[in-house]
Amino acid sequence: MVSNNRDREFICLSSYDLIGNGYFQKLTFVVIIYFSCFSITQVGASIHEYQNQSFFRRSNSFFFHGGSEGLYASNLHLEENHLNGKSFIRFESITFQRTKESAEKKNDMQQKTGLVEAIIVEVKDRENIGGSYLHSAAICCTPDLSKQGSCNVGEVIIHQDPNHPYSPQRIQTFFEGKNEETTMVLQTIEINRTGMYYLYFMFCDPELTSTTISGRTVEKSRRLSSRKDGTTNDIFRANVSSIPWPWSIQYWKDIIQLQYHITAVIGLGMCEMALWYFEYANFNATGSRPMGITLWAVTITAVKKTVSRLLLLVVSMGYGVVRPTLGGVIFKVLLLGLTYFVFSEALGLVENLGNINDLTGKARLFLVLPVSLLDACFIIWIFSALSQTLEKLQIRRSMAKFALYRRYAYCEEMGDELEEEGISLTSSSVLLAGESTAKLERKASNADLFRLGGEELEEDKRE
Template sequence: MLKFQFSVFLLSHLFLCSVFITNASVHEYNGEKFVSKGNAFVVHGGSEGIYSSFSDPNNLSAYAADSYIRFEKITFRRPKESANFSSLPIHALVFEVEDREIIGGSAYGGQRAVCCTADLAKLGVCLEGGIIHRPSTMDPSWPKVFGISFSGDDEIATIRSKSIRVTKTGMYNLYFIHCDLNLKDLTVEGKTIWKNPTGYLPGRMAPLMNFYGFMSLAFVILGIFWFSQYARFWREVLPLQNCITLVITLGMLEMALWYFDYAEFNESGIRPVGITMWAVTFGTIKRTIARIIILMVSMGYGVVRPTLGGLTSKVVMLGATFFLASEVLELVENVGAVSDLSGKARLFLVLPVAILDAFFILWIFTSLSSTLSKLQARRMVVKLDIYRKFTNALAVAVIVSVGWICYELYFKSNDVYNERWQNAWIIPAFWQVLSFSLLCVICVLWAPSQNSMRYAYSDEGNEDFDKDDTNLTLIKPSTTPSKDFRSAPEARPLQSSNGASNGDLEEDKTE
């Protein structure tokens, strides 16, 4: 079964890599077909948040620190059988999202049209077959509309290279539009380059580069604390602490890879597909292992029970399923992504991950409830105190998560046109901070120390943790115990009716 799941994972990696390997920071158009939208035919050329230029607006050649959208080799192709007439213009339309209401119009208050109709042309507000738009109240030179037409039997029409300077911070949209019903199977090729003053990162992604830099530093500090404790008390290390070490290591690698991914993207303008895929994979492995560790701790593994018994295969199956679902979602969402808009595919891929997460949470709290009850019944005060703190931390994390999900839904439902793009980076950053905070709590509770072994599983009275406590019997000591009672090899510790040895009771009193 594991071989099959690994094969599926490998095939999905190869498939997604082949799909995204050609993408870069620029928006490329490789034979994109125009689709009908209302009375127009359009191709969405891209949407990005762009900050205003830092350079002198009078120095038109200083593109190094400018914000701009550059058109390079934009070519329109029509089939040879359709190349027998001169066409209406094919437009490139660039506008800021706040000016969306100035695009399109209606003659009699009916359906809004982008292409100028005969009725609107009669009113003198536009030319028939052209794009309906009005000058922006903030800047009359916007929106930017320009284009080209096919002449005679030409099969190719090319827009000359040009750059549009961005002097106002906002979310900008590019559409290629034509209104000619005779232009069937028209396609567009070429690319546009979108640049912010500080580099090629889209505006929504730009703050994430600094964020992952700070997160890398935070993981380094956590790693120094954890690995120093690990090195000092390596003889007392538990299997559970080895798993936590693995999660910290994966977290350090993930944060560093995300930082280098965004830094390379920002510097060169080419998104490094390989680094992105590794960052996604390390992050998915980390999240999967972290959920499995929390589930195993909730079940009492390594602390109050030596193994998971028959539940091992179920835990592994749940973890493998979550890994595959999360990996595909993250690959589709991040690898080759250059636009500030999420694709529709994410809506279908996020549902399985959400369901599996809910199943994890339900199983974790069910197991915690059972473990706490048995620890309390056995009067294991030290372990009970740790588990109560762990439960409280998980409960707070779940409550905060639910609250943030509600806020995220509110944010997205009230930001249909991505007008609040400058704050959108906070949403993915929050989940990273929350998971890191929970990891810090776990590290504090189960940090390696000279007393680590007292948190480990011990076979009190040779009884399994899951067995009924009522089967245990009370062993009465002799009324005249010998002086070397504790050192006698055949002597057994006191056992109470609730299953706690007198060693545990003494430990509890000491605590």
């Protein structure tokens, strides 16, 4: 099942640019493609594989977390043998292996000599597992609780809500005689209520302490969860990112160097969306996430986010329009960018590389904080530099450049409200030049617009 969890890019285009340069027709075409993507049939399933993995002790029980998935309720109006539109959790070749010492302690004539339970529970029903409703900290049933008639000794305590009898659900698997291995019966549990579901494997017998689990489970939703449904959005974003390309190619002789950097960021964004699309499509088809394509997608995403933030920072400092170089501050800018790339790459790998569960582990928390702090550093530095640039231009009475940066600051604030991201901030700077120049020379062509940027740069060099 594909997640998604992605940053939105917003491209700021004025209505004059859309209609006057044929972009209205291109945008209409992209919108048609976007809506046509909803007709694509997607099969979303996650495959959780276990290879001789151990159980962990909690209270008086031993448990293994088999996975967590956001699942939509099955469509009740389908035929029984029709899988599309159904949500389920299927147990395939699940095998439990106990130690030889544990098996030899049992009587060969006994039919049931050890119990392992698979428990499916919705997140909001987690309190129904364990003895909390009996005012007990125990998870497994004790002799005292059994005497009260609340549970059976050796089983996990489960409180069944009469209003929601389908959660939690338990599936029991027994060891027989002195057998060291037992296999879970192949079965499918249908999901009839939308929610986030946990799968646990648990046992209460201390003699099964070193038991391991192998096999796999398939968790399928009738449609992808909101976190993983990224394929349609990626197609839309890639198409929207392609809108400025014809304009840049048409006036490639007239654009300034800064706009080449902007085009590079847009190109990175298109590559990023393409990689994530194929990663998600593969995930939907196979239920697994190969390391190669995920690593490339995460790396391109980290590069694009870093370059777009650096580009916004240097533009706010006036590079390419107000000042030809950054001087000694370039080392601080590169250091901040390198640090951000490292932490952003690490966070992306933790969130996506081989991760199938809808909920990530605690390691993510240790990386979210530094990435958030670095984002805050970028924001503070960007607005501080932009304020200084505006003040400097006002003192110099460079009104054309001042109008350009004032409009740029306004568009930057609008981008923050939607979600601060590279393409929104970079592509807006191209159009800001067009809007500010239109105020000065309303009859000027687009080629004149780009030449104005070059002339202003030369003027600044003379200053």
